[in-house]
Amino acid sequence: xxxxxxxxxxxxxxxxxxxxxxxxxxxxxxxxxxxxxxxxxxxxxxxxxxxxxxxxxxxxxxxxxxxxxxxxxxxxxxxxxxxxxxxxxxxxxxxxxxxxxxxxxxxxxxxx
Amino acid sequence: xxxxxxxxxxxxxxxxxxxxxxxxxxxxxxxxxxxxxxxxxxxxxxxxxxxxxxxxxxxxxxxxxxxxxxxxxxxxxxxxxxxxxxxxxxxxxxxxxxxxxxxxxxxxxxxxxxx
Numbered sequence: 001x002x003x004x005x006x007x008x009x010x011x012x013x014x015x016x017x018x019x020x021x022x023x024x025x026x027x028x029x030x031x032x033x034x035x036x037x038x039x040x041x042x043x044x045x046x047x048x049x050x051x052x053x054x055x056x057x058x059x060x061x062x063x064x065x066x067x068x069x070x071x072x073x074x075x076x077x078x079x080x081x082x083x084x085x086x087x088x089x090x091x092x093x094x095x096x097x098x099x100x101x102x103x104x105x106x107x108x109x110x111x112x
Numbered sequence: 113x114x115x116x117x118x119x120x121x122x123x124x125x126x127x128x129x130x131x132x133x134x135x136x137x138x139x140x141x142x143x144x145x146x147x148x149x150x151x152x153x154x155x156x157x158x159x160x161x162x163x164x165x166x167x168x169x170x171x172x173x174x175x176x177x178x179x180x181x182x183x184x185x186x187x188x189x190x191x192x193x194x195x196x197x198x199x200x201x202x203x204x205x206x207x208x209x210x211x212x213x214x215x216x217x218x219x220x221x222x223x224x225x226x227x
Binding site: 049101 | 116143145147152153154155157160170202204206214215216217218219220221
């Protein structure tokens with residue numbers, strides 16, 4: 001069956017370090033992958049999209065990679081700040097559907 | 113520009129009661145969606161609407177009905193609430209169907225408790 005896996009354990013890092021979050025998938029052939037940020041009590045907010053033919057995408061301190069051979073996306077936040085503390089969700093979409101399927105999210109905690 | 117607005121923010125129902133969750137977007141988006149989010153389960157799609165006048169079932173549609181009233185509004189109705197429907201409900205919208213680069217814009221959710 002199709003599965004999207006994000007680490008259920010919170011990632012704790014020190015301010016200034018690079019945070020790396022993982023999104024693994026099985027039995028999918030995604031055409032694109034999106035990353036969202038969700039703060040407590042709020043809805044998810046879109047951050048970045050990467051397509052299957054793209055290996056890397058950057059936006060300010062954020063970087064996303066997409067390896068269709070490993071079936072994995074990595075989400076990096078460089079020079080992390082306590083304000084980056086949130087839950088980060090990955091979402092995969094196939095070519096036949098514009099509706100992405102979401103992973104369960106990973107909580108990031110940046111300590112000052 | 114408010115984005116996606118959901119009402120109410122909180123609701124407590126007794127088993128068997130009915131209610132409608134309201135959602136409106138002001139971004140002129142074609143597609144709208146209803147998700148529920150439960151601890152450990154992530155976001156699961158209940159229903160979606162690709163355009164005004166059309167609705168389709170998602171992953172977990174049982175116990176729910178929807179109405180796409182017009183391009184702006186998409187409501188979710190629970191006819192006879194059950195404790196299993198205790199959840200946080202999110203409405204979302206996106207620019208167009210068939211476009212893989214259309215991110216979803218979410219409201220801030222309705223927290224529903226069914227006792």
